[in-house]
Every structure is written in structure tokens, then in C-alpha cells.
Amino acid sequence: MQNEKSVGIIGIGCYLPEKIVTNKDLEKIVDTNDEWIVERTGIRERRIADPSIATSDQATFAAQKALADAGITAEEIDLIIVATATPDMFFPATACLVQNNLKAVNAAAFDLAAGCTGFVYGLITGAQFIKTGLYKHVLVIGAETLSRIADWTDRSTCVLFGDGAGAAVLSEVESGYGILGCNIGADGSGGEFLMLPAGGSRMPTSEESLSNRKHYIHMNGNEVFKFAVKIMGESALKALENANISTDEIDLFIPHQANMRIITSAAKRLKAPMEKVMINVDRYGNTAAASLPIALREAIDEGRVKDGDVLLMVGFGAGLTWASCVLKWGKGAKPVA
Ligand code: ACO
Numbered sequence: 001m002q003n004e005k006s007v008g009i010i011g012i013g014c015y016l017p018e019k020i021v022t023n024k025d026l027e028k029i030v031d032t033n034d035e036w037i038v039e040r041t042g043i044r045e046r047r048i049a050d051p052s053i054a055t056s057d058q059a060t061f062a063a064q065k066a067l068a069d070a071g072i073t074a075e076e077i078d079l080i081i082v083a084t085a086t087p088d089m090f091f092p093a094t095a096c097l098v099q100n101n102l103k104a105v106n107a108a109a110f111d112l113a114a115g116c117t118g119f120v121y122g123l124i125t126g127a128q129f130i131k132t133g134l135y136k137h138v139l140v141i142g143a144e145t146l147s148r149i150a151d152w153t154d155r156s157t158c159v160l161f162g163d164g165a166g167a168a169v170l171s172e173v174e175s176g177y178g179i180l181g182c183n184i185g186a187d188g189s190g191g192e193f194l195m196l197p198a199g200g201s202r203m204p205t206s207e208e209s210l211s212n213r214k215h216y217i218h219m220n221g222n223e224v225f226k227f228a229v230k231i232m233g234e235s236a237l238k239a240l241e242n243a244n245i246s247t248d249e250i251d252l253f254i255p256h257q258a259n260m261r262i263i264t265s266a267a268k269r270l271k272a273p274m275e276k277v278m279i280n281v282d283r284y285g286n287t288a289a290a291s292l293p294i295a296l297r298e299a300i301d302e303g304r305v306k307d308g309d310v311l312l313m314v315g316f317g318a319g320l321t322w323a324s325c326v327l328k329w330g331k332g333a334k335p336v337a
Helices: 023-027 034-041 055-070 094-102 115-131 188-193 207-211 221-243 260-269 288-301
Strands: 006-015 020-022 045-047 079-083 108-112 138-145 163-173 178-186 252-255 310-317 321-328
Touching (some): 006 055, 006 115, 006 288, 034 260, 079 094, 108 115, 115 138, 115 321, 138 288, 163 288, 178 221, 252 288, 288 310
Parallel strands (some): 006 178, 079 108
Antiparallel strands (some): 006 163, 138 163, 310 321
């Protein structure tokens, strides 16, 4: 461990579509109401991408901001990882489309499928390439256009999701900064609780699959809720142990923004006071893999992240998957040349 390179985020950017859809707007589409949505989820509004915009576009906008924030050029990127559950298409990978948009001609590129956990999976994966010395700069993006796979006739799911993207540039940073510890895991036996059943090799697109609305998100909300409440605390504690950091050393807890009740119970489990918890689920809903980088970018913009602060990011999602990352923020710590 001692001679390992320290890897951290040296630039971060996000993109959110302009169009705001409020709970009141949804009342006109499905049998729901603002009170139910706010009480059960904490969500008040979400952003919905223009029909001309796909996931690779949102990812590119976020990446451009992250590169500017890091002060590096697209040519300096060695690898692009796009975490998404809503790629532009099966193939080519959305990461390749982003590579072309950015003209990141020296970058390898692949997509990562871990549902809402994808961004943290991406951070941990990307960091390994830098630790080994193979690469210097890795661009990790979480981007989603969930409005395209939400069933706008199903009130139990469509009210939850939103569109957006966030991107981070990973590089070697001064020793003691960056990723201090992590936890990553999966339980495929719970895969059925959150899925998009049709359109793949198991259930190719057919008239039947279309008429049965199998090309949209199917979710057992209660099961996912129970899983999330349990795993967020467990995974966070394991990552803290891995980092050798105690819960009271956390300066900011940044949980996946899926549901206010899930966030509150995870914070309680970690004994984190709510003023140390980043929350923006009220404004964007669940943006899946994009949720954590968007929340981190906003926390920085709100002045809630200072050099040397210890951040704890925790994600959970389809798979079922989970991942946590303890990070000592060192934006001021220049990347090691
Ligand atoms: N408006 C009004 N009523 C609704 C709505 C709605 N939008 N949706 C459901 N209801 C009704 C139900 O029909 C049910 O009515 P009934 O009692 O007459 O049958 C009632 O509200 C209660 O429904 P529940 O599903 O029990 O409500 P619950 O309190 O569990 O909340 C929710 C549902 C918000 C979906 C919750 O279970 C949840 O947040 N689960 C986790 C979901 C999640 O985080 N998913 C993302 C995972 S990450 C990823 O990878 C994408």
C-alpha cells in the first residue's frame, strides 16, 4: 500500500437539461399528486432532456466542463469510462461516442453497467489504471437519459427519475489525498427487482414485448427500498474501515440521490448529522449513475467542500449493486507530473 500512487479527482463538471418537470406537471400525466411524491420520495421536480439530446450528448457536455475544471485537454485523456443504464444504443459504446465528440484521440473507451452505482464503480475501476502506472488521466462519466426508458403510464416509477450527467477527471494526486478507501459489491439474486426486461438477447424486441411495455423500467419499489436502506450503511462502514477513517471524521456524506427516506435512514445509521449530508434529490429526482457526480459538483459550488475535507460517496442500484468511496478532497493538490 505504501508505495501505491494516490489517485483523486482533479476536475469535475455536470450537465442538467433546462426543462423542469414538476410534480404538478406529472399530476396531468398519471394519477399522482405532489403531496404523495414529496412525502414518499422527497422529490419536487426533475430535469428532462430535449428529444434531440441523447446520453452521449449529456455526457460530452459534462466532460467538457470537467476537463476545463481540471485544466487538461481531451488529448491528455487515456481512458473514458461511461457509467450508464441508458446508452445511446447497444453498440458502439456511449464512451466511444463521447471519445469522438471530445476528440480524445488517445483515449481507450468503454461503458460500465452497474445501474445507479455505476459512477462509484467507475471511479474505483479508473483509479486502478492510474495506480498501476498504465494511465495518467481517466475520465469517469455518469450519464443518464432515464426519461426515455421511464414508463410514463406507471405512476410507481415515472415520478422517480430524471436526466443529467456528471464527469470527473481522475489523476495521481499528492500522497494522502484522493481515494482513501472503498467498498464495492453485487448481489445478482436481486436482479429481478429492478430491470428493463426487453430489447436484449433474453427477450428480443417483438410486438408482444412492446405491447406488454417490457421496454421500460420495471421495479419492485419495496424490495429495492429495503435493500437500499440496509446496504448503504453496510457498504459505507466497510469503506470507512478500508480507509481507516471513523464516521465522525466525515466532512460530507454524499449519498446516491434516489429517495429522501433512504438518505435519512443511511445518515442515521452512520450517525451523520443532516447538515453533513448533501441532498439535491428534491430538484433532480433519481438520475441514476449521474446522481453522485452532479451532487459532488453542486456541493463544491455551494462551498461545502474544502481542501482536505473527507468525503464519503455511497451508491446502490440495479444489479443489485453497491459501492462506496472515501475521498480526501485535494483539488488544490496539483496532479503529480
Ligand atoms: N402517486 C400516488 N400514489 C402512488 C404512487 C404515486 N406516484 N406510486 C405508488 N402509489 C400508491 C401505490 O399504488 C400504493 O397504493 P395502495 O396502497 O392503494 O396499493 C401506495 O401508493 C403505496 O405504495 P408503495 O409502493 O408501498 O409506496 P412506498 O412508500 O414503498 O414508496 C417508492 C414507493 C417511492 C417507489 C419506494 O418504494 C422507493 O423509493 N423504493 C426505492 C426505489 C429506488 O430507489 N429505485 C432506484 C434504485 S437505483 C437504480 O439503479 C435506478
